[in-house]
Amino acid sequence: MRVPQPVSGMLADHLRRRRDGGAKLLIPYVTAGMTDDWLVAAGAVAASGADALEVGLPFSDPMMDGPVIQAASLRALQRGTTPQGVLADLAAVDLGVPVVVMTYYNLVVRMGHRRMASLLAESGVAGAIVPDLPLEEVGPWAAAADEAGVATVMLVAPTTDAARVGRIAERSRGFVYGIGRMGVTGEQACVASSAARVAGAVRDRTDLPVCIGIGVSTPEQAHEVCRVADGVIVGSALVRRLLDGGGPDGAAEFTAALRRGIDTG
Amino acid sequence: MISDRGAAPGHVMGDPGPTGRFGEFGGRFVPESLVAACDQLEHAFREAWAEPSFHHTFEALLASYGGRPTPVTECTRLSGELGIRLLLKREDLAHTGSHKLNNVVGQAMVAQRMGKRRLIAETGAGQHGVATATAAALFGMECVVYMGALDTERQALNVFRMELLGAEVREVHSGGRTLKDAVNEAMREWVATVEHTHYCLGSVMGPHPYPWMVRELQRIVGDEARAQCRIILDGADPDLVVACVGGGSNAAGTFAGFADATTSQLVGVEAEGGAALTMGVPGVLHGMRSALLQDEAGQIREAESISAGLDYPGIGPEHAHLAAIGRARYVTADDAEVLDAFQRLSRTEGIIPALESAHAIAWVLAHAGKEIPSGSTVLVTLSGRGDKDVSQVRDLLGSAAGTGQRV
Numbered sequence: 153m154r155v156p157q158p159v160s161g162m163l164a165d166h167l168r169r170r171r172d173g174g175a176k177l178l179i180p181y182v183t184a185g186m187t188d189d190w191l192v193a194a195g196a197v198a199a200s201g202a203d204a205l206e207v208g209l210p211f212s213d214p215m216m217d218g219p220v221i222q223a224a225s226l227r228a229l230q231r232g233t234t235p236q237g238v239l240a241d242l243a244a245v246d247l248g249v250p251v252v253v254m255t256y257y258n259l260v261v262r263m264g265h266r267r268m269a270s271l272l273a274e275s276g277v278a279g280a281i282v283p284d285l286p287l288e289e290v291g292p293w294a295a296a297a298d299e300a301g302v303a304t305v306m307l308v309a310p311t312t313d314a315a316r317v318g319r320i321a322e323r324s325r326g327f328v329y330g331i332g333r334m335g336v337t338g339e340q341a342c343v344a345s346s347a348a349r350v351a352g353a354v355r356d357r358t359d360l361p362v363c364i365g366i367g368v369s370t371p372e373q374a375h376e377v378c379r380v381a382d383g384v385i386v387g388s389a390l391v392r393r394l395l396d397g398g399g400p401d402g403a404a405e406f407t408a409a410l411r412r413g414i415d416t417g
Numbered sequence: 418m419i420s421d422r423g424a425a426p427g428h429v430m431g432d433p434g435p436t437g438r439f440g441e442f443g444g445r446f447v448p449e450s451l452v453a454a455c456d457q458l459e460h461a462f463r464e465a466w467a468e469p470s471f472h473h474t475f476e477a478l479l480a481s482y483g484g485r486p487t488p489v490t491e492c493t494r495l496s497g498e499l500g501i502r503l504l505l506k507r508e509d510l511a512h513t514g515s516h517k518l519n520n521v522v523g524q525a526m527v528a529q530r531m532g533k534r535r536l537i538a539e540t541g542a543g544q545h546g547v548a549t550a551t552a553a554a555l556f557g558m559e560c561v562v563y564m565g566a567l568d569t570e571r572q573a574l575n576v577f578r579m580e581l582l583g584a585e586v587r588e589v590h591s592g593g594r595t596l597k598d599a600v601n602e603a604m605r606e607w608v609a610t611v612e613h614t615h616y617c618l619g620s621v622m623g624p625h626p627y628p629w630m631v632r633e634l635q636r637i638v639g640d641e642a643r644a645q646c647r648i649i650l651d652g653a654d655p656d657l658v659v660a661c662v663g664g665g666s667n668a669a670g671t672f673a674g675f676a677d678a679t680t681s682q683l684v685g686v687e688a689e690g691g692a693a694l695t696m697g698v699p700g701v702l703h704g705m706r707s708a709l710l711q712d713e714a715g716q717i718r719e720a721e722s723i724s725a726g727l728d729y730p731g732i733g734p735e736h737a738h739l740a741a742i743g744r745a746r747y748v749t750a751d752d753a754e755v756l757d758a759f760q761r762l763s764r765t766e767g768i769i770p771a772l773e774s775a776h777a778i779a780w781v782l783a784h785a786g787k788e789i790p791s792g793s794t795v796l797v798t799l800s801g802r803g804d805k806d807v808s809q810v811r812d813l814l815g816s817a818a819g820t821g822q823r824v
């Protein structure tokens with residue numbers, strides 16, 4: 153296992169530095185354990201223009217996920233994927249970019265807040281996104297994560313009012329996850345108009361980077377989103393390619409295409 | 418024998434307040450996208466529930482349209498056989514054949530106040546789906562019902578009923594293809610349509626305010642039953658009050674009438690294969706913290722029961738709390754006992770119970786004269802009628818030859 157490193161504020165510092173240097177942030181998502189070579193795929197994605205990587209710890213009942221990530225989660229669970237196993241895998245590699253795990257709260261509750269937080273930190277994980285923990289419920293987890301030096305990334309939705317955006321941004325660490333459209337993860341034909349509104353509302357309230365996710369599927373859409381936000385999170389479109397057998401090469405190719413799309417339009 | 422811990426009048430089943438907590442259970446564990454909708458719903462329900470005119474309209478509708486109050490029937494033959502006095506609260510006689518109508522009429526009224534014209538719902542046995550489709554027809558609303566593919570098969574007749582009532586039934590093929598998966602899918606749909614759609618949740622589960630709101634909308638069952646029992650029992654309350662528990666709405670509505678006002682023992686009966694309180698551990702699913710069937714990593718386990726309506730790996734958070742403080746206790750009945758109870762109530766009383774309700778009967782049959790002392794007065798909420806289950810039971814009895822099930 154890699155020597156624990158100080159990760160406090162590391163995610164925000166890293167992303168801010170990239171942003172302030174003029175870059176737009178690309179954060180691809182991969183479901184841990186979905187294929188035999190998922191870790192290789194994650195490394196290939198990280199090396200193809202990603203600024204950070206979001207790694208999903210699969211849950212049996214992913215309420216915020218559409219069919220593609222549901223299928224990847226199911227496959228991962230059928231392959232025997234566990235949070236401990238994934239974190240041991242992550243601890244053993246250096247992906248070269250900060251890793252943020254995404255999971256549902258029950259896995260945290262089951263393991264225990266402090267245990268999960270310290271295990272994430274020991275595994276070199278920089279942050280955590282727990283979408284079923286809104287501001288009112290996040291306290292116990294956020295306290296444990298803060299203590300362990302793991303950034304709790306909070307989410308803002310199109311339906312979040314301005315005052316609440318401020319409180320969420322204040323509680324968020326690393327960056328703020330802007331939910332680009334009302335709905336669950338999944339590929340979409342176009343970017344919803346709500347994406348720009350969410351990005352604007354967050355920017356009005358915080359200097360933390362704001363990255364937009366949910367429904368961003370193509371290099372063109374990523375470019376469009378990055379005109380109004382600091383960065384973009386792409387999940388289903390990448391995971392579908394892995395489900396379809398695209399492998400690390402296909403994943404790297406798509407990530408590079410996203411990067412080019414963002415940078416050149 | 419009668420637990421009075423935490424039984425201070427007016428305090429056991431009260432208002433959980435803005436955090437929606439019942440002790441350590443409950444809460445609102447939803448994606449940020451749903452927070453505003455839950456807030457709006459809580460506000461709308463709180464406002465409505467404080468208005469006498471809302472109660473008046475609600476009760477008048479449940480009377481003229483729903484057939485309330487439902488009677489309490491004394492089971493004379495079965496009582497004689499068991500050596501107890503067995504009373505049934507007859508929710509099977511409510512319109513659509515179960516207690517579910519109380520909840521959906523109330524929620525449809527609240528949806529209208531919020532200006533929402535479309536209802537979505539999950540259903541297991543199909544009873545809540547049928548009730549929601551019924552309310553949607555009554556109020557002229559659009560209705561979509563999510564139902565696990567295993568359940569559409571087990572409850573094919575209820576699928577057709579919903580369609581007759583003008584609802585669209587969407588089969589859910591994810592997970593174990595039962596109630597849990599239907600809830601997941603309904604919640605996903607709600608996230609995408611929340612602006613004009615109300616999620617009409619069918620039990621005392623989910624994020625705040627649902628567990629509290631659904632219990633309040635169902636408390637008419639317990640309030641009526643308490644008054645009716647006092648007439649039958651010369652002013653006394655039953656020694657035991659028993660109800661089956663899936664998510665726990667008929668039990669919560671029943672218990673609400675007794676928890677604070679009486680010292681009756683409260684017993685919730687879960688399906689053995691879905692016994693969240695007996696076998697589960699605390700966790701968070703579907704927006705609530707409660708007892709859940711899950712593995713060591715926190716993956717939710719599939720419930721497995723003969724009755725689609727109890728095939729749920731969780732339980733309403735207030736039940737977890739009532740168990741924790743000792744005001745109610747939770748027990749189980751297995752599929753064989755349930756099949757037996759289904760037939761025995763049919764033959765002795767001429768009442769064919771829903772398989773869900775048969776769990777409550779089964780526990781009484783198994784414990785009368787033992788844990789339930791002879792001479793006890795026992796009220797069982799018969800949450801629904803068994804018409805929907807008749808063909809399934811025929812198949813089960815046909816294939817259970819040699820197990821003693823075939824009479």
Ligand SMILES: Cc1ncc(COP(=O)(O)O)c(C=O)c1O
Pocket residue numbers: 515516541542543544545619620621661662663664665666667668725726727771773774800801802
């Ligand atoms: C007749 C009947 N009873 C009970 C239930 C279980 O629900 P609850 O525990 O919310 O009463 C159902 C659910 O479908 C039902 O149809």
